[in-house]
Amino acid sequence: MSFTDKIKNEAEELTGKAKQKIGDATDNERLQAEGQTQETSAHAKQAGEHVKDAGRDVRDAFS
Template sequence: MSSTGDKIKGTANEVAGSVKQGVGKATGNDRLRAEGKAQELKGDAQKAKGQVKDAIKKTIDKA
């Protein structure tokens, strides 16, 4: 997957996770809140992966 794709999927997971957390909090569902937090963290990792790919590509392009 491209760096842009990783960043887009990461953002989507962050948003979905945030929504899950909000719904879980509103309904008192601790399991849904935990799933939301996990999905949000997954999104953070995907975005970081995309940023690393960008940095590597820029380094290679400069060489």
Template sequence: MSTGDKIHNTGDKLKGIVKETVGKAVGNERLEAEGKADQAKGDLKQAGEHVKDAFKG
């Protein structure tokens, strides 16, 4: 997995954490849900990169 991919995937996850936290703080369920979705997207991309790395090695 390239460093750029790691940074991007971690960025998606962190963005999701921030959105979820802000959504909870202001009572915005939509923003909270978007945050959870962004976190899942980052996790899924990260898992995909791990699978690709496993087949390369």
């Protein structure tokens, strides 16, 4: 995973968490849901990057 991708994913995750907390504090269900969606999306992107990294590691091990 490139450093830039890692930072972007972390920023998206933190933004999602912040939206959820603000939604909780203001009883705004739409904002809570939007934050959860954004956080889940960031987690999925991170998982995809980890899979790509593992594939590269396996390929490099056989080279």
